[in-house]
Structures are given as C-alpha cells and as structure tokens.
Amino acid sequence: MIVVRDPRPALNPSALMGRVIVACRDAIVAQEAYLSDLDRAIGDGDHGINMRRGLDALAAEQHRLAGMPLSEAMSAAGTILVMSIGGAAGPLYGTLLLEIGKGLAANPSAGIAEVFQQAVVAVARRGKSAPGEKTLLDVLYPISDELMNNTRLPLLAGKIQGFADMTIDMKAMRGRASFLGARSVGHMDPGAASCALLCAAICRELAEADVA
Amino acid sequence: MTEERENVGIVIVSHSPLVAKGAADMVRQMVGDSVPLAWCGGNPAGGLGTDTGAILKAIEEAWSEAGVAVFVDLGGAETNSEMAIEMIGKGRAARIIICNAPIVEGAVIAAAEASGGASLAKVVATAQELSPS
Numbered sequence: 412m413i414v415v416r417d418p419r420p421a422l423n424p425s426a427l428m429g430r431v432i433v434a435c436r437d438a439i440v441a442q443e444a445y446l447s448d449l450d451r452a453i454g455d456g457d458h459g460i461n462m463r464r465g466l467d468a469l470a471a472e473q474h475r476l477a478g479m480p481l482s483e484a485m486s487a488a489g490t491i492l493v494m495s496i497g498g499a500a501g502p503l504y505g506t507l508l509l510e511i512g513k514g515l516a517a518n519p520s521a522g523i524a525e526v527f528q529q530a531v532v533a534v535a536r537r538g539k540s541a542p543g544e545k546t547l548l549d550v551l552y553p554i555s556d557e558l559m560n561n562t563r564l565p566l567l568a569g570k571i572q573g574f575a576d577m578t579i580d581m582k583a584m585r586g587r588a589s590f591l592g593a594r595s596v597g598h599m600d601p602g603a604a605s606c607a608l609l610c611a612a613i614c615r616e617l618a619e620a621d622v623a
Numbered sequence: 624m625t626e627e628r629e630n631v632g633i634v635i636v637s638h639s640p641l642v643a644k645g646a647a648d649m650v651r652q653m654v655g656d657s658v659p660l661a662w663c664g665g666n667p668a669g670g671l672g673t674d675t676g677a678i679l680k681a682i683e684e685a686w687s688e689a690g691v692a693v694f695v696d697l698g699g700a701e702t703n704s705e706m707a708i709e710m711i712g713k714g715r716a717a718r719i720i721i722c723n724a725p726i727v728e729g730a731v732i733a734a735a736e737a738s739g740g741a742s743l744a745k746v747v748a749t750a751q752e753l754s755p756s
Contacts, residue, residue: 457671
C-alpha cells in the first residue's frame, strides 16, 4: 500500500473519514483468519468473518458517511456495524460509535477524550462487563485513560497491541469464552485483538493526517 | 392473520434458524394461533449467529399492545436483542422484555400463559421461574 502524505494543512474531514474507514477495513481483512483462529480457541470461531462483514459494509458506505457531519457519520457507522456484524461484537462496536456520535452531537465543544470515555462506559453497560474480564473493554479502557492523559496519537498507536496482549493471562468472565473458565487463560481475547487492530489503525491514520 | 392481538407476543431468537423454528413449532403446537409469535435465527450472511435487523423484524411481526416476551439462547442473541429493543424506540421498548429462561421451555410456558390473556409481567415471571436465580 502506498502511503500518501498530504501537504499541510491537514486533509479535509471527509477525505480523512474515508481514509480511516479504509484503514480499518484493511486492518481487519489482513488479520481475518488470525481473528477467527483466536475465536476458535475460546469461542465459536467466527469473529474474523463477522468483523470482515462489518468493515466491508462500512467501506461500501464510506462515501455516504464521508458526506455527513462527524456526529451523524459516527452514529450511521454504528448502525451499519450493528446490522452487519451478526455477533455480540455488532452491538458492542455499534454502541461505541453510536455513543460517540451522540456525545459529539450533544456537546460539539467536548474533547474527544471525554466523548470517548463516555462511549466506553456505554459499551461496558451494553456488555454487562467491566475491565479485567477478557473483553474488548480491556483495550478500550486503557485507550480512554491514555486519551485523558493527552498521550500523543503516534505514541498511543504503539501501545495498543500491548493492551490486547494483557488479555492472554485473564480468565474470561463474559461471552462464550466464559464457558471455558480457567481454560480460557493463555489465549488472547479475539474482541480485544480486533479492537486493538482497529484502534491502532485509526490512531495511525489520524496521526498521519496530523489531527492531534 | 387471526391472532388475538390482546395477548402478549412471543419472539424466539436463536443463533440457529433450525433451533428458533423448532422452538416456534413447539409453541404453535401448544397454543395454535392464539398468541402472536415470530422467530429468527442466524447472522446477516445466513450462518450461525444473530442479526439485529431480523430481531427487529420479528418483534414487529409478533407485536402486541400487551407487550412482547423475547427468548434468547447464547450471549450474542441477548446483546443483539437488547440492541434491537433500544432501536425500536422508547414507547414500545418498555413493553418488550428479554426473559431469563431456557429458550424452548421458556417460550412454550410463556406462550401457554400468554394464551390465557396474562399480562406481560405474569408471562415473564412464569417463564423465569424455570431459571432459579
């Protein structure tokens, strides 16, 4: 893939939106089999294909999304993921984006860290889960903390995989993996893995565009 | 459509269309057409999984002003059902309850209760007696 560095000032927002969506889709497509392998170890083995379906649906709508104000685009993207993923990941990722959209609409002057933090809390509520239970929350909460601490995006991008790695030693308390109890220990959570791939891809794209 | 719309509706959501349809067949055998009933199963691509859009459609199909009791199998079915209920809008969401009960036994018992005209709360409570909490 050729990385084009745009002249400053940064890209217009709609071009950036399209670019972020494509980067997310590419990140998932490149690791689709890996995500399903992780899920086969402690779940039902369909996380890769489910996420692929969601990101393909998002990519198919990228031009429509890029034409919307950011808050509306986030909400629309959330609905697309809910309707296309077809597993618990759908409502979880969907809720994240829907809540970010809602947060941006309610308070346009709020910082992204604050909006993101509230959206992560909404995801935890949707999943009836908390950090430490071997889920994507174990990636989202540390990212939220880093954003609150104003960590710069290139630095944050480099830390994210480490958050997913932390789920290897955790015992699953939610979802299909929890049926395995102690046997879930030793495997990375597939939701944490996909979440790390997506968030790192987004951070890299935004850093590239010099947004933060 | 000959359903008695005053009776509580029943929705069955499974990861497998065969399980959902089978459970719905058992409900029909018990209560005939006296209870609004709909089922869905499978992900948007037709594989095993759940589909929020299909759940929304099933709730619409089984809608009753008396409310709808939803029966789910595994976690994703519950999470997607909760999402669907949120998307259907506040007015009706308050009259839709996901039951903490086994999907087959719960749906059959709930339907039997519903066919006698019981309220949503009673239908749900009867099904949930199957799951000691």
